[in-house]
Amino acid sequence: HIPVIHMITPTYSCWTQKADLTRLSQTLMHIKNLHWIVVEDSDNKTGLVARFLKKCNLKYTHLNVRTKKELQRNSKEPVWRKSRGVEQRNLGLNWLRRNHMTMPGKGKGDVVYFGDDDNTYDIELFDEIRATRKLSVWPVGICGGLRWEGPVCDDKGTVVDWHRSWAKLRPFPIDFAGFAIKLDVVLQFSTAEINPDSRIGWLESDFLSQMVQPSDAEGRASNCKKVLVWHTRTEKPKTKDEERLIAQGQPSDP
Ligand code: UDP
Numbered sequence: 001h002i003p004v005i006h007m008i009t010p011t012y013s014c015w016t017q018k019a020d021l022t023r024l025s026q027t028l029m030h031i032k033n034l035h036w037i038v039v040e041d042s043d044n045k046t047g048l049v050a051r052f053l054k055k056c057n058l059k060y061t062h063l064n065v066r067t068k069k070e071l072q073r074n075s076k077e078p079v080w081r082k083s084r085g086v087e088q089r090n091l092g093l094n095w096l097r098r099n100h101m102t103m104p105g106k107g108k109g110d111v112v113y114f115g116d117d118d119n120t121y122d123i124e125l126f127d128e129i130r131a132t133r134k135l136s137v138w139p140v141g142i143c144g145g146l147r148w149e150g151p152v153c154d155d156k157g158t159v160v161d162w163h164r165s166w167a168k169l170r171p172f173p174i175d176f177a178g179f180a181i182k183l184d185v186v187l188q189f190s191t192a193e194i195n196p197d198s199r200i201g202w203l204e205s206d207f208l209s210q211m212v213q214p215s216d217a218e219g220r221a222s223n224c225k226k227v228l229v230w231h232t233r234t235e236k237p238k239t240k241d242e243e244r245l246i247a248q249g250q251p252s253d254p
């Protein structure tokens with residue numbers, strides 16, 4: 001029996017959404033026993049995402065929750081001011097808990113991974129995710145203001161240090177893309193949640209600290225010598241000309 005990877009992906013409506021989802025889904029098509037939990041940041045499930053998921057041939061669950069008003073970032077605020085995808089990841093976690101509660105033993109061996117829609121994933125990463133015993137960690141490329149951020153290991157995979165440049169007191173100085181956790185642990189600590197009020201940069205640490213300790217972390221990806229996931233970001237497109245067309249009542253045919 002191959003453990004299932006439950007990958008939780010927040011996503012929101014924007015011009016680049018379908019491009020990001022297409023790239024990600026075509027990575028995931030290479031992965032066996034993957035359950036893609038796609039959580040839209042919206043009041044209702046959109047037709048775009050519903051149609052997209054239906055035709056992409058992956059095992060998926062489609063959910064939605066709109067980020068609360070006070071947590072939404074307006075376009076003039078700097079991106080680091082507010083965290084994105086928090087309520088969506090929490091909904092994914094709680095869906096997993098609800099759907100495993102009544103069936104003891106179901107999901108034994110399964111693993112949970114948070115994968116944003118605009119990151120870049122080597123398909124080898126999913127072997128590392130699947131091998132998770134309690135908590136796995138690995139470096140994330142282009143992250144934390146560095147070429148890469150994350151664990152430093154000895155040759156047994158024991159984490160001996162963390163390579164990071166800021167918020168150095170974080171017990172888990174890693175991005176959401178830099179760890180995977182056993183579903184069992186998420187079910188056992190059934191109230192563990194990502195807190196949108198965590199200090200900036202501390203989301204991952206505050207979340208993981210509710211369930212595990214740094215000494216539980218096993219370094220993977222060739223003892224953390226390899227980068228298998230990159231925190232790439234999709235550039236925000238210029239919209240000025242489209243806005244002019246909209247003002248003239250002649251927007252591009254959607
Ligand atoms: N996201 C969201 N609502 C938003 C903005 C982003 O659900 O208003 C999602 C986004 O699709 C991504 C995750 O949350 O999967 C993290 O957002 P983003 O990639 O913009 O953050 P960054 O990588 O810049 O930290």
Ligand code: MN
Binds near residue numbers: 117118119
């Ligand atoms: Mn991103």
